[in-house]
Amino acid sequence: MTAITGPVRVRFAPSPTGYLHIGGVRTALFNWLFARHYGGQFILRIEDTDEKRLVADAADDISASLRWVGINWDEGPDVGGPHGPYVQSQRQELGLYQQHSDQLLEAGLAYMSFTTEEELAEMRTATEARGIKSFRFRGPERDWSLAQQRETAASGKPYTIRLKMPLEGETRFNDLVRGGSEIVVQHDQLQDIVLIKKTGMPVYHFAHLVDDHLMGITHVLRAEEWVPSTPYHVLLYHAFGWQAPVFAHLPVILRQDGKGKLSKRKDDVATNRFWERGYLPEALFNYLALQGWSYDDKTEIMSSSEIVERFSIERVQASGARWNPDKLRDMNGIYIRKLSMEALAQQVQPFMSAAGLIGNPPSAAEQGYLLRLVPLVHERLEELSQAPELLDFFFQDVRPGPDGYDPALLIPKKHDATQTANLLRAAHGALNIVEDWQAANLEAAMRDLSERLQAKPSPLFGAVRVAVSGRSVAPPLFDMLAALGRERTLSRLSLAAGALG
């Protein structure tokens, strides 16, 4: 079995080449859950060794996004820790990677390669032209003496440092996610990978591994796309004589249409966009936890602490899971409904301000009014961002006609304009005499009216709803009228009746 014993130290090591997308958060989340469940440490490390694709504020976006969903770290760039720095470019300046590549060079396990990228590309196409699709590079320098390599380097020729892979044999490793089954890769499938680029910057394969070792990482939980390069890593650990960590490769999150993994360019999955789309971090957290992991045959809604308590790597799926926005939205609605009215009003306020319905910041009166309105929509929201469109008529004029709603909306089925105008005038009369403007009193007055008129409630109420809100779908009528107030209700009724003649 794969019972986890001993200390647990895991990390999330993103590359700041763009905003953090949802797949990255899932990987971070599983690492975090694993650490928290076993009482270990979770470390954030920024892997900025790709100078070409580096995006200036990506690292900040990553930190902010993680914190937003509720993931914190014990050691990392901004919080420090005993194994810092936690940014690879800073570690590179310290000479950490060079020191380790020298060690391999001295031991004859790596070599300086003077083959340029252009030459490499030529070799690749030439091989393919001969009908051999798999090109595995072995530099001629792998047989040179170190002195010879250094001499050539001294002449000013740019070089990379490559790992000298064994030519035959095989490497095997276990994966926690795939149970006990062992993954076996033949060495003739591997090539002499680059460890250090010609710029002196290490490549992922090298840098992450040196850092994982130096930082005492015990378990590596990463996405499945890393499985094919794991043999390189295992071999590198052997080369250093270090003990490899335990691997667990998480299933990829597939695109909605199932065609490939989630991509930044094609899918709307930037973590920082979920806030503005009206998602609660708790909902995203819960949904993401279920993306590749499950607790039992029926429990889905769980708090962060429940998930921490219940999480186990053994219950992580090996097969990919499709991104399902419908399910996320449903879950978001569940979390919104769990919010108190005060909390909901607070969550919804920025959306109302952004829509220009209330000030930014809102006045005390606006805040109070929002708190009054929020109960009308709390069961109707699946995304907080829907609040403005559901509540705008409480803040804006509502009138029939070309610059407002279509007067035809007012007319119920089997009614004509005159009948509807009469209904609206009658409603105006009945409501006008209500002394205490409370939902219950308004309802009583209207029900009384429908009886006196021998008119069914449905068309009567429907006409009033449109007159007052400008739409046929709205919150419960009497709560709506109560919140709207006497003056606006009555004037909107008059306006509507007038439009119908």
Place this chain on the structure above:
RNA sequence: GCCCCCAUAGUCUAGUGGCCUAGGACGUCACCCUUUCAAGGUGAAGAUCGCGGGUUCGAAUCCCGCUGGGGGUACCA
């Protein structure tokens, strides 16, 4: 092409040899509630457990093959 991984309804998933006439959720549809829309409640449709062989008294569960899907194949991560 080559290497690796995976495979239960449209989607996510429970299931680790008999409790499965396969459980739950999203989505879909119907009904109830009801002033509309939601929420809530009830119910329905939807899976020959990818296909074919084995092993076994017995397989969704174990083995093999096939097919399909995904991932990788960079001086990117």
